[in-house]
Every structure is written in C-alpha cells, then in structure tokens.
Amino acid sequence: MQVKYSASEKVVGGKLVSIEVSAEDNVVSGVKITGDFFLHPEESISDLESSLVGVKIPFDWIDTEKKLLTAITDKRLELVGVKSGSIISVMQKAVSEGPK
C-alpha cells in the first residue's frame, strides 16, 4: 500500500524546504523537493530526488545523507541556501509526523 508523508521547514539561512515522500511497504518510492532554495544546475533536482528512492523507513540518517551527498558530488551539484542535512531533517520530520 502506498502512503504519503510531507513536511515543510524554514531551514538555517531562511529558505523554505518542502518534501513530499511516497512509500510502499516502508520503502521510499518517490520524493519531491520544493521550495525557494537554489540548486545549480536546476534540472538536477531530479537526481537529488531519485537518490533518496529506495531508502527504508524508518531511515538511517547517516546512510541517507550519504546517498544525497554522493549524488551532489557525482553530478557536481551546488546547493545554495540549504544544506544536505536540512533536506534529511525535513524528510525525517515528514516521516515522523506519519502518513497524510
């Protein structure tokens, strides 16, 4: 059964990060990250989102952030106004608040 989680947070630096997570059988099947942050190049937001697909819930913080950081390094992405840890933190918040 597919469930959806979502949360928003103003992160350090004042930018808003909203995350919607879809999961099936406690495995993340889709992630959408929206907000007023910056990422160069912009279209690689899909690389960030897909790096989080397959993560098990409840998720291991270090392991999940590592997946995000690998995508950032491999694709030479630059996040501005938000740190990878903040994305994981909002994702954590979404999951901890339970399905919506």
Place this chain on the structure above:
Amino acid sequence: MDGQWRVIALEENAAAKNMALDEAVSNAVASKASLPTIRFYGWNPSAVSIGYFQSLEKEVRLHECEMLGVDVVRRRTGGGAVYHDTRGEITYSVIAPAELFPKDIIESYRVICGWIIDAFALLGLKAEFKPINDIILEGKKVSGNAQTRRNGILLQHGTILYDLDVKKMFTVLNVGPEKIADKFIANVEERVTGITKNSGVSKDEVYQALVSAFTKDKKWSFGNYSQQEIVQAEDLAKTRYASHDWNFMR
C-alpha cells in the same frame, strides 16, 4: 569587466516573453553571437514569477491572478515567488560569461547586488547586501535576486521595488486568505519596502541611477536584441514559458 557590454533599455513585456528573452540572450552570449548584456525591464501585464523549485499551485492564487489579469510564470532560477507590479518595480538581468564574476555564488551575488546598492547611493539611499540574495533598505527588503549558471554563462535577474502594493501582492501570492488581514499586512510592511517609502525620487530617476551604476567602469552602449534572439525568444515564450507543462512542472 574589460570587454564591451550591451545594455537593453527599459522595456515592458509579458511574463513569458521576459523569461524567454533572458534565455535567448543567454544562448546568444554563450555562443558569442551577442555581447555580455544588461537588460532593464518591466512586466506588462503585472505578473507573478515563481522560483524553479516552487510549486505553482502552492505559491500562487491562480484564480485571483486570472480575475486580476496577472500573468504567472516559472523562472529558470531558484528563489521565491515575486509579484512584479507593472508600475511598482524595475527588473534587471545581467547575462555574461561566468568567468567575469567570482566563482563563489554568494560573492557573485555580492558583486551584482553591489551595483544596485551603488544605484541607491546615487539616489541618496543607503542600502545593504543581505546574503544570500537580498538587498535591504532601512532594515527592510527592497530587492530580491536570483542567479543561474549554465554553458559558462551567469544569468542574474532581480527586482527593485519602487512602489509597494502589499495588499495586491498578497492577493496574488498564496499566503492564505486569513493573512490578508491588516495585521498581516502591517507585519509584511515591517519586512518589505519600496523606494517611495524612503524617497521622493521618480521611477525614471531610479532607472537612470541603475543604468549609471550598472555600467560604471564598463565599455558599453545601448543596443537591441538580434534577430536570432527575437526569433528564439518568441519560440521559447510559446513552447516553454507560457506552457502548462513548464509552469505546473512542480
């Protein structure tokens, strides 16, 4: 900043055309068909632009925009939603090889925002850069800026608020109807300002100051778009920036 620059004088366009011109000029500068370019422009009709990563449905009150004839467009830069009032602001774009600016993104914001701050100084106003991408005047936001880099080209565009209509701004931006209350507007007025709140200068004087400050120490002349840029911009306006797929992408 040794090379020649082209300055496109203040013009007004619909939202999709404005964003399409930024992209067409970026492509032309990347292929060296056009000189590094500074554009000054307004939005007619008034419009809301949203950042690349924002959700149009979450950020914009689409029904109110339609009722008021306000355009909506997704930018190809990140950042937040902006209400561009036809009378109330001036927008600029700087489109140039990235190598002319610091590699560090915030430092490059600081350089171009510095030109805006210099323009304010010419008007007798003391503005300050507030990283990442804002300029403040008397402690309140007076300019928001957004940047992207691709194909070796830096594009930074931003708005300079001249005459602020907070009520209209929050009629078209989605902050929830309960927040259009006087208390909320008073709160926004604590954080956002326009030049008219601080000075009696005309919008034309603001524009002239911007031209002077942006072109200081540069070789430059006023110019027009090339035929190639116009044709590409018309195509991009239709196929991308006015399209449902692009604007509702997230």
